[in-house]
Amino acid sequence: ATITPIPSPPGLPIVGNATQIDPVAQRRSFSDFADKYGEIYRLHLPGQRTLVMANSHRLINELCDEKRFAKIPNGVLEEIRNGVHDGLFTAKPGEEAWGIAHRVLMPAYVLHVLFYPAMFSGEVSIRGMFEEMHDIATQMALKFARYGPSTPIPASDDFTRLALDTLALCSMGFRFNSFYTKELHPMIEAMGGFLTESGKRPSRVLPSFFYRADDAKYWQDIEILRNTAQEVLESRKKHPDDRKDLLNAMLKGVDPKTGKHMSDSSIIDNLITFLIAGHETTSGTLSFAFYRLLKNPESYQKVQNEVDEVIGKGPITVEHLSKLPYITAVLRETLRLDSPISVFGVVSLEDQLLAGRYPVTKDEPMALFLARAHLDPAVWGDDANDFKPERMLDEPFNKLPKNAWKPFGNGARACIGRPFAMQEAILAMAVLFQNFNFVMHDPTYNLAIKQTLTIKPDNFLMRAIIRDGMS
Numbered sequence: 001a002t003i004t005p006i007p008s009p010p011g012l013p014i015v016g017n018a019t020q021i022d023p024v025a026q027r028r029s030f031s032d033f034a035d036k037y038g039e040i041y042r043l044h045l046p047g048q049r050t051l052v053m054a055n056s057h058r059l060i061n062e063l064c065d066e067k068r069f070a071k072i073p074n075g076v077l078e079e080i081r082n083g084v085h086d087g088l089f090t091a092k093p094g095e096e097a098w099g100i101a102h103r104v105l106m107p108a109y110v111l112h113v114l115f116y117p118a119m120f121s122g123e124v125s126i127r128g129m130f131e132e133m134h135d136i137a138t139q140m141a142l143k144f145a146r147y148g149p150s151t152p153i154p155a156s157d158d159f160t161r162l163a164l165d166t167l168a169l170c171s172m173g174f175r176f177n178s179f180y181t182k183e184l185h186p187m188i189e190a191m192g193g194f195l196t197e198s199g200k201r202p203s204r205v206l207p208s209f210f211y212r213a214d215d216a217k218y219w220q221d222i223e224i225l226r227n228t229a230q231e232v233l234e235s236r237k238k239h240p241d242d243r244k245d246l247l248n249a250m251l252k253g254v255d256p257k258t259g260k261h262m263s264d265s266s267i268i269d270n271l272i273t274f275l276i277a278g279h280e281t282t283s284g285t286l287s288f289a290f291y292r293l294l295k296n297p298e299s300y301q302k303v304q305n306e307v308d309e310v311i312g313k314g315p316i317t318v319e320h321l322s323k324l325p326y327i328t329a330v331l332r333e334t335l336r337l338d339s340p341i342s343v344f345g346v347v348s349l350e351d352q353l354l355a356g357r358y359p360v361t362k363d364e365p366m367a368l369f370l371a372r373a374h375l376d377p378a379v380w381g382d383d384a385n386d387f388k389p390e391r392m393l394d395e396p397f398n399k400l401p402k403n404a405w406k407p408f409g410n411g412a413r414a415c416i417g418r419p420f421a422m423q424e425a426i427l428a429m430a431v432l433f434q435n436f437n438f439v440m441h442d443p444t445y446n447l448a449i450k451q452t453l454t455i456k457p458d459n460f461l462m463r464a465i466i467r468d469g470m471s
């Protein structure tokens with residue numbers, strides 16, 4: 001192949017392409033560039049920075065090679081790092097606290113503990129969290145029932161309550177009670193503020209003087225987050241219990257490699273990290289899944305049938321969850337079309353060629369743009385844009401080309417919460433379909449995206465009509 005320079009949209013002096021990227025709809029801007037420039041292009045950003053966007057499966061496949069590329073937190077992740085330091089999500093390569101936390105927590109997060117018999121303490125497993133997940137999912141169903149059949153339900157808001165309350169309960173035995181209170185818990189409020197500001201900080205253009213009030217609030221929110229997590233930690237240390245949650249896993253776990261325990265500060269970093277990494281992602285997934293199902297009545301009917309056949313009207317048990325292949329496929333297909341994290345980043349470890357022809361330089365940041373790569377017709381065919389859960393049933397799914405489906409990230413830095421999120425989402429769908437029929441509040445609604453750190457359907461309202469005999 002011949003060396004091909006990576007195309008770049010023409011930009012302005014100094015700020016480069018920055019003004020062409022919509023700060024509240026970056027995904028759209030990146031996608032528009034992809035329409036024009038194809039599988040790869042390079043953006044120029046203020047401060048001589050560049051960002052190479054990869055939009056096809058063959059390029060993503062290369063960027064997933066951890067010998068050639070590594071995750072280094074920059075941009076928004078660097079801002080989040082101010083609050084949670086070398087916690088799992090925001091750690092730099094090689095940081096010791098990442099390694100210890102990763103090895104201590106991996107077994108807890110693994111659904112099939114078979115692979116980790118030596119490390120697995122037998123204490124904490126995602127399966128073991130079923131009862132508490134079920135508790136919160138039931139609270140949501142009761143709220144849906146109380147809305148009544150004609151009240152529009154802001155799906156994303158309630159799925160966010162579900163995700164936050166489930167995480168806080170399963171990770172540290174803490175109840176936000178979001179379904180019972182109008183005001184959000186101060187920790188949730190602070191997290192919202194912290195994340196919003198983290199999203200804005202990288203694109204600041206004025207001298208720092210202008211941001212004094214924003215900065216004060218930002219650091220105050222971080223303090224609230226850390227103080228709350230610290231109180232939870234102290235209280236657990238003072239009154240130890242044998243709850244099988246992530247806090248106990250972190251307190252008791254010993255890193256098999258170094259023999260070390262996680263430090264208090266690392267435990268606090270990661271308690272907050274779980275809330276950050278796990279709430280919008282899971283809630284976005286559920287919101288998009290309902291949107292897609294309401295737009296695709298055949299798939300909707302298949303979900304309904306599966307729940308009725310496998311679970312019926314009786315109580316849902318943990319055993320049911322692995323017997324719902326269609327719901328699992330619906331979630332996988334949703335994560336393909338609407339990856340809540342639609343882009344994640346790596347940097348090049350050396351000067352090298354991508355696809356044997358596009359030169360990139362050492363340390364250059366690159367983005368795996370899932371919103372496009374997940375639609376690559378080379379993998380998904382001509383109907384790549386359509387919602388077809390059938391292609392995500394185990395049989396085709398397990399034979400997908402390598403790195404074709406990356407909603408949970410890659411390699412050592414892939415999502416540690418994947419089994420947690422899948423169990424929670426499958427359970428929520430099962431509980432809701434067992435008890436309700438759903439309709440789109442406005443049948444003419446078409447998907448609009450709201451972007452913060454993650455993406456969600458904007459203004460998506462549905463209604464829930466109780467099926468006979470709620471269980």
Ligand code: HEM
Nearest residue numbers: 088089277278281282341344407408409413415416417421
């Ligand atoms: C990492 C997606 C749920 C905790 C990641 C990454 C992605 C992702 C794409 C990699 C980010 C990067 O490379 O920069 C998702 C999706 C979820 C989900 C789509 C839901 C459907 C969760 C949950 C938790 C969680 C529920 C916590 C219980 C984490 C952590 C990391 C991570 C700690 C960092 C792992 C590391 O680098 O060691 N997630 N996530 N995630 N996620 Fe998730």
